[in-house]
Amino acid sequence: MVRRVVLIGAGHAHMEALRQANRFEAAGLTLILIDPGAFWYSGAATGMLSGALDPSDATADPVALAGPVERLEARATRVDPGARRVTLDDGRSVAFDVLSLNTGSALADTGLVRSGAVPVKPVSNLAEVRARIEAAGGELRLAVAGGGATGVEVALSLTSLQRRLGADVTVTLFAPLPLLPGWPDRAADRAARALKQAGVRHVARRAETIRDGAVIDDAREAHSLDLIIAATGLTAQLPGGFDAGPEGLPVGADLAWLNDPDIFAAGDCAHMTHAPRPKLGVFGVRAAPVLIENLIAAGRGEGRRRRYEPQSRWLSLMDLGDGTALGRYGGLAHRSGAALALKRWIDARFVRRYQP
Ligand SMILES: Cc1cc2nc3c(=O)[nH]c(=O)nc-3n(C[C@H](O)[C@H](O)[C@H](O)COP(=O)(O)OP(=O)(O)OC[C@H]3O[C@@H](n4cnc5c(N)ncnc54)[C@H](O)[C@@H]3O)c2cc1C
Structure with missing residues (x-):
């Protein structure tokens, strides 16, 4: 059999497994992908917006x-x-010997999202937002x-889009202080300056809900x-059947x-119990x-396993929408x-790897 x-x-890790599908075939394994649609690379999401x-x-x-992959275009x-x-959501069911989940994350369920804010994930939402703003010539609050x-x-990407369309910048950011929690103070200062320069109105409160076409903040x-786009934190997204918390399946x-x-x-759907990390695409890529090696070994019934030790420092590059990027590495x-040129180069190289 x-x-x-x-x-x-x-997701990011499975795209690489698909690119290396020949290795699974050479090991005598059948590789099956269950996924509903296109892969969206989040690193390029704001540049696209x-x-x-x-x-x-x-x-x-x-x-x-x-590659030699059987594709089931559906959601598990x-x-x-x-x-x-x-x-699957179309009624089919699929047997497996070895299973791998790379189902990412979703926005944490909040009153703001339930009342009509656009969740920042899936990233395809941002393509729809851009089309809507373009159709209105940028004239939206x-x-x-x-x-x-x-x-x-x-x-910042929204201000850049409005400027591109020749419209006035009318972007409000609801964000209690400090900005960029977990980042060095110097980075937060630079981000605050970039927001001011771009003309973003910063309201240092939480947006709670939408009522009668108005956003209500936590001071009512x-x-x-x-x-309004909600970017209020990600939680792991998994199919039913697992008893896992918001941080993901414990591995x-x-x-x-x-x-x-x-x-x-x-x-993002995994909680690396030996080395917990924030929900960032870079960890899926590096994993x-x-x-791939462990899936092939498990498929062949072999006990050997490689370990993934995620790096403790990583480079983050934020596109500030004005031709610059804010880079952060550890405390720097x-x-x-x-920095923006570097970001564009990294992102283009990544996406090209998975395009025919
Ligand atoms: C606007 C934005 C910008 C970001 N920028 C960066 C950045 O610059 N650098 C960085 O490192 N991180 C960034 N992130 C974080 C990044 O989005 C996530 O960490 C990353 O996408 C997680 O990748 P993943 O491989 O775990 O899953 P994803 O890339 O999200 O892929 C999950 C896939 O699983 C599919 N799926 C989900 N559920 C099911 C199911 N039940 N059945 C079948 N298929 C399913 C989805 O359709 C999707 O194709 C950003 C996030 C956002 C929202």
Whole structure:
């Protein structure tokens, strides 16, 4: 019997597994992907929102990788680990010997999202927001909730888009202080300066809900706005059947679920119990080589496993929408045009790797 390795979600790590599908075939394994659509690369998301990049610069088609992979274009709704089966949203079900989850994260469920704010994930939402703003010639009163790197970057991208369209900048950022929690103070100062220079109205309060076309903040003040994007924090996204918290499926250093050595997870949906990290694409990317080797070993019934030790420092580059980027590495912060050029180069190289 040919053993079946089933991948759920075309996230960063699984895109690399698909690119290396020949290795699974050479090991005598059948590789199956369950995913509903295109891969969106979040590193290029705000460049795409601002209009600096085309949506095609931020997407790739997992199927176009054209390796020996069976593709099921559907969403996995439930996994039964005991019965070794995955149920899909179109009613089908799929058997597996080895399972890998790379299903990413979703915005934490809040009153703001439930009342109509656009969640920043999936990233495809930002392509729809850009189209809506372009259709209105930029003449919309825009807002973003969330003062982390994503919220600040999205707010600045919106100002860039409005300027591109020749419209006045009307962007409000709802973000209690401090901005960029967890980043060095120097980086937060530079981000605050960039917001001011770009003309963003900063309200140092939380946006709570939308009522009668107005955003209500936590001091009960109403702000008349046309569109608000919520960037208020990510939680792991998993199909049903797992009893996991918002941080994700608990895995060990070999990326296998602590309850089952033949079920793996990587990226935002995984909680690396040996080395917890923030929900950033870079960890899914770097986990890929270890994940692929361990999936092949598990598929072949071999006990050997490689360990993934995520780096303790990583480079973050925020596109400030004005031709510069804010770079952060550990306690260092730096803003320049060269930092943006580096970001564009890294992002383009990554996406090209997965385009035919
Ligand atoms: C605007 C924005 C900008 C960001 N910028 C950066 C950045 O510059 N650098 C960085 O490191 N991180 C960045 N992040 C964080 C980044 O988005 C995530 O860390 C990253 O996308 C996680 O990658 P992943 O591989 O875990 O999953 P994802 O890339 O999110 O992929 C998950 C895939 O699984 C599929 N899926 C989900 N559920 C199911 C299911 N039930 N069945 C089948 N398929 C399913 C989805 O359709 C999707 O294709 C940014 C986030 C946002 C929102």
